[in-house]
Amino acid sequence: MLKRVVVTGLGALTPLGNKVTDFWKNVVAGKSAAARITHFDPTWFRTQFACELKNFNVSDFLDRADIKRTDPFTQYALVASDEAIKDSGFNFEKMDPFDVGVIWGSGQGGMETFEEQVKEYTLGDGHPRFSPFFVPKLITNMASGMISIRNGYMGINYTTVSACATSNTAIMDAYNYIRLNKAKIIVTGGSEAPITPASFGGFSSMKAMSARNHDPETASRPFDIDRDGFVMGEGAGALVLEEYEHAVKRGAHIYGEVRGAAMTADAYHMTATHPEGLGATKGMQLALQEAGASITDIDYLNMHATSTHVGDLSELKAILSLTKGEKNEIRIGATKSMTGxxxxxxxxxxxxxxxLAMRDKVIPPTINTTTLDPAVPDSLNIVLNEAIDYPVNLAMSNTFGFGGHNGIVVFGKL
Structure with missing residues (x-):
């Protein structure tokens, strides 16, 4: 018999806050994290702004040895997972270490390390002087490995990579392993440190990002007629997933239950979503089917919506194909308008x-959308400009990635 899976811990290191409480407060308040880049001089780039972490000093969280041997994407993972593990309150000393695992995701891994090391070689005298930490810092699985090493977790441990669907893939895998009774607790989530000259320059050259350099705070504007691309962000999010009976037995605080999850592929284009949202539609159908729900049972749908012309509309088409275009009570939001x-x-x-929307009965806003694209149908209830009080018993989170990856997770209130 399949086990039930719940969420008992949360951790966040984001452009809107370096812990969950600050992050959530700013999301509900509708704050924008976008500003001119400080990590490097962006003067010669088409896009010159991003959503960077604010007032974050890694030495406040990690010791010198861990900082020296890890890339920022791993550092972010350690900080967020530390918060989630502490929040979950489980006593690891009373557990079999093989019952606790880590499934972590990152789309790019150690990009900063890669750039620094290759630059040092190519701009030097031709003699290879690569750091012995180059490969360990670079490889994408090192975040999951370091979380395991830091905490002594000896169960399932690996990394998922599916571009921008990556951490939903990680959550889905953690959910399935616990359902199959192959773990009691899994730390999961994702981290990314992509605001580097090469990574940022590549996206900029693709013209995938907004070039609203005169007003970066309003650049991420999903569904707006004047949207011109996404805004890059950095950071990490962590969740502790736990087998339901194990969580109840120890008296854990439960944020909600993972009710369903699914992945599909568009099989269409390297970077563009399917224009009719066919893969997204099927992914949502499968996740809802597993949750024993229909689309109209969803109270809050956090869209992938990155503020691109094709992407926003294809996702809306996918939703409409499920609702059949009829008026409904689903509240829709695009929080990338704030976080990047x-x-x-x-x-x-x-x-x-x-x-947290389920916990607090509040739905965060989509900000910066001043003039809705006429292609956005009236039957959809997009929460614009200000958060609303609204009971959320069932929520869906959509993520889509380059390569045609679609990852959907459904959460329910206990």
Missing amino acids: HLLGAAGAIEAIICL
Whole structure:
């Protein structure tokens, strides 16, 4: 018999706050995290702004040895997972270490390390002087490995990579392993540190990002007629998933239950979503089927909506294909308008938003949308500009990634 899976811990390191409470407060308040880049001089780039972490000093969280041997994407993972593990309150000393695992995601891994090391070689005298930490810092699975090493967790441990669907993939895998009774607790989520010259420059050259340099705070504007691309973000989101009976037995605080999850592929284009949202539609159908629900049972849908012309509309078409275009009570939001797009970490922080929306009975706004695209149908209830009080018993989080990856997770209130 399949086990039930619940969420008992949350951790967030985001452009809108370096812990869950600050992050959630600013999301509900409708704050924008976008500003001119400080990590490097962006003067010669088409896009010159992003959603960077604010007032974050890694030495406040990690010791010198861990900082020296890890890339920022792993550092972010350690900080967020530390908060989630502490929040969950489980006593690891009383558990079999093989019952606790880590499934973590990152779309790019150690990009900063890669750039620094290759630059040092190519701009030097030709003699290879690569750091012995180069490969361990670079490889994408090191975040999951370091969370395991830091805490002594000896169960399932690996990394998912599915571009911007990555952390939803990680959450889905953690959910399934616990359902199959192959673990009692799994730390899951995603982290990304992509605001580097090469990574940022690549996206900028693709013209995938907004070039609203004169007003970065309003640049991420999902569904707006003047939207011109996404805004890059960085950070991490962590969740502790736990087998339901194990959580109840120890008296854990439960944020919500993972009711269903699914992945599909568009099989259409390297970077564009399917224009009719066929893969997204099927993914939502499968996740809802597993949750024993229909689309109209969803109270809050956190859309992937990154503020691109094709992407926003294709996702809306997918939703409409399920609602058959009829008026409904689903409240829809696009929180990337505030956080920016955290790529492989996006699904994790948006899962946190879904769970806290259920807890507090409030739905965060989509900001910066001043003139709705006429293609957006009237039958959809998009929460614009200000948060609303609204009871959320069932929430869905959509994520889609380059390569045609679609990852959907459904959360329910206990």
